[in-house]
Amino acid sequence: MVTREDIEAFLDRLSADGATHEEVEPGLWAVTPGGALDFVVVVxxxxxxxxxxxxxMALPADATDAAALNRRLLELNASDLLHGAYGIEGDAVVLTEALELAHLDFEEFLASFESMTLSLTTHMRELAAFREAR
Structure with a gap:
């Protein structure tokens, strides 16, 4: 099984692509992808x-905008996301992905991390319209 130290080593390897990370508490890291991406992945x-x-992003306050956003997120879950999913936590839209530790290797970890960052990069332009509607 992959340990906390193994995850730390995976995160260290992400730094080759420009990502940085900080362990906020034992077993919880804030990871900033490299480049122009302006978000933090919590691992x-x-x-x-x-x-x-x-x-x-925050959920739109307007019920019509929120309903349209929810529908679009469900469509993206069905068409664009292989492992992760958009969801709602409190008053925010989140993108999450869970990986089993039993057989996890760096390549699978990297693929999931890159899938999340690519999805956000691709979807943010469209989702920004819902953010501006607020």
Whole structure:
């Protein structure tokens, strides 16, 4: 099973692509992807899984806008996301992904991390319209 130290080593390897990370508390890291991406991926080692989570945006206050956003997020879950999913936590839209630790290797960890960052990069232009509607 992958340990907290293994996850730390995976995060260290992400630095080759420009990502930086800080352990906020034992088993919980804030990871900033490299480049122009302006969000933080929270990585939590919580056996038997590791969870990646990004706060995407606040929910629109207008019920019509919120309903349209919810529908679009469900469509993106069905069409664009392989492992992760958009969801709602409190008053925020989040993107999450969970990976089993039993057989996790760096390549799978990297693929999930890159899938999340690519999805956000691709979807943010469209989702920004809901943020501006607020």
């Amino acid at each position: 939590t080692h919580n056996p038997p899984v590791v969870v990646m989570r990004v706060k995407v």
